Amino acid sequence: MKKEKVQVKICVGTACFVQGGSDLLLYNDFVDPAVIAQCEIEGCSCLEACKVNGEGAPYVTINGEVHAKVTQEEFARLLSEAVKNA
Amino acid sequence: MNNIFIDVDYHQIYKHGQKIGGDVFLLSRNPDSNQIVCTLSDGLGSGVKANVLASLTAHMAHKLSFSPISLSHSAEIIMNTLPVCKERKISYSTFTIADIHYQENMSGINVRLVEYDNPLSLRFSGSGKISWQREKNELQRKNAFKKEIVQYSSFNMEIGERLIMFSDGVAQAGLGKSLPLGWRNSGVEAFVSDLIEKEPDISSRELSAAIVQKANSLDGMASKDDITAVVVYIRRPRKTVIVTGPPFSKESDEILGEKIRAFDGRKIVSGGTTALIVSRLFNKKISVDLSCWAPDVPPASKMDGIDLVTEGMLTLSQVANVLEKRIPVASLPNTPVKKFVEILLDSDQIHFIVGTKINEAHQDPNIPVEIGIRRTIVGRLRAALENIYLKETSQEYL
Numbered sequence: 001m002k003k004e005k006v007q008v009k010i011c012v013g014t015a016c017f018v019q020g021g022s023d024l025l026l027y028n029d030f031v032d033p034a035v036i037a038q039c040e041i042e043g044c045s046c047l048e049a050c051k052v053n054g055e056g057a058p059y060v061t062i063n064g065e066v067h068a069k070v071t072q073e074e075f076a077r078l079l080s081e082a083v084k085n086a
Numbered sequence: 087m088n089n090i091f092i093d094v095d096y097h098q099i100y101k102h103g104q105k106i107g108g109d110v111f112l113l114s115r116n117p118d119s120n121q122i123v124c125t126l127s128d129g130l131g132s133g134v135k136a137n138v139l140a141s142l143t144a145h146m147a148h149k150l151s152f153s154p155i156s157l158s159h160s161a162e163i164i165m166n167t168l169p170v171c172k173e174r175k176i177s178y179s180t181f182t183i184a185d186i187h188y189q190e191n192m193s194g195i196n197v198r199l200v201e202y203d204n205p206l207s208l209r210f211s212g213s214g215k216i217s218w219q220r221e222k223n224e225l226q227r228k229n230a231f232k233k234e235i236v237q238y239s240s241f242n243m244e245i246g247e248r249l250i251m252f253s254d255g256v257a258q259a260g261l262g263k264s265l266p267l268g269w270r271n272s273g274v275e276a277f278v279s280d281l282i283e284k285e286p287d288i289s290s291r292e293l294s295a296a297i298v299q300k301a302n303s304l305d306g307m308a309s310k311d312d313i314t315a316v317v318v319y320i321r322r323p324r325k326t327v328i329v330t331g332p333p334f335s336k337e338s339d340e341i342l343g344e345k346i347r348a349f350d351g352r353k354i355v356s357g358g359t360t361a362l363i364v365s366r367l368f369n370k371k372i373s374v375d376l377s378c379w380a381p382d383v384p385p386a387s388k389m390d391g392i393d394l395v396t397e398g399m400l401t402l403s404q405v406a407n408v409l410e411k412r413i414p415v416a417s418l419p420n421t422p423v424k425k426f427v428e429i430l431l432d433s434d435q436i437h438f439i440v441g442t443k444i445n446e447a448h449q450d451p452n453i454p455v456e457i458g459i460r461r462t463i464v465g466r467l468r469a470a471l472e473n474i475y476l477k478e479t480s481q482e483y484l
Contacts, residue, residue, distance in 0.1 A: 043374025046358035
């Protein structure tokens with residue numbers, strides 16, 4: 001059976017973009033290509049997470065779950081975990 | 087804003103090897119008196135002498151056109167002031183003046199045309215040629231070997247019509263080389279008609295450039311004379327609306343949607359939250375295009391029915407920088423800023439709908455770059471568009 005891909009959204013709204021979101025868009029440089037192949041990564045003009053809990057930009061959702069203050073290392077770790085659990 | 091736009095532009099190259107030309111074109115728009123005056127003058131010979139004479143003629147014609155003196159009287163004054171060449175016994179420079187008047191709402195566009203010794207102007211409605219009556223006036227000047235003929239005409243121009251004026255460098259292109267008698271008016275006419283047939287909406291800038299380039303190629307890419315072409319084109323204005331910022335209250339979202347839907351022209355949405363609102367209202371999906379961004383410009387998105395969707399403040403301030411510094415579009419990297427500027431420069435009237443809700447996420451003191459105030463940036467954009475690029479702009483707050 002074919003595995004469902006992990007749905008990933010990176011916020012590229014102004015506040016997220018300037019506080020690290022632009023680094024996450026370079027995911028090809030720091031995430032394992034095998035992991036990327038299992039994910040469907042897309043940008044999102046605003047996840048509207050900043051207005052709800054305000055934990056800190058940049059925001060990323062993985063299979064619908066919101067993560068705040070995501071760094072490059074954190075992003076790589078979250079993705080490989082999500083792929084493993086899928 | 088008006089629903090009719092008078093698009094005037096010209097293109098010019100000098101005689102091969104010359105750094106200064108004997109063709110002079112002047113254009114003034116005087117919105118206070120609803121008047122546009124175009125003057126094309128060609129000084130005898132080429133180089134500095136011709137330039138001085140043509141400038142003199144063009145400026146005289148120009149100033150007189152804005153004065154209450156009648157055109158025929160102005161033409162006489164210019165003719166009597168123009169020196170007559172000792173050897174050749176002809177006057178030193180020629181001119182064509184198009185004095186365009188229009189009503190407050192841009193209707194009833196009337197052109198008064200004075201032509202003296204330049205090749206006769208052409209008129210087109212779509213790609214079809216228009217012929218019209220000219221009144222000939224003879225003028226005998228001292229020392230001149232023949233009577234001078236100044237031709238006057240007056241006509242109305244409708245939407246889709248063009249008036250094309252050019253110097254003898256165009257009509258005589260290819261003389262003795264590719265064409266025994268040069269390109270001549272009939273050749274120019276056929277070329278322009280063909281071109282309009284192929285590209286019915288061709289702008290004045292592109293059409294005048296095409297005429298000049300063709301003339302230059304007939305001269306074997308080494309122009310024998312200064313080549314100048316002027317195009318006046320009456321058309322519908324190209325409009326663009328820029329929506330930036332969410333409306334102050336949620337109730338206004340629907341009004342915003344209605345305004346965007348009703349707008350006839352190109353549409354740009356600038357701002358992440360604004361894009362979400364528009365996508366909700368229109369029930370259209372936004373997809374972010376991750377292939378086109380830079381470290382200082384977030385990626386653009388695609389949405390059906392909207393020509394360009396970008397991030398807000400960072401993109402807008404970059405656009406304002408590009409406009410203010412007059413950076414050529416072709417030299418910009420392929421980012422949303424380039425697409426944004428291209429659309430702006432290709433528009434005549436630009437309307438801003440500015441949402442006034444404060445974005446809390448922008449108030450975070452930890453943000454490493456300075457995010458400007460939306461109103462200030464829109465103000466900068468409007469000033470640059472109006473003062474540098476002569477666009478009409480307007481704005482409203484929501």
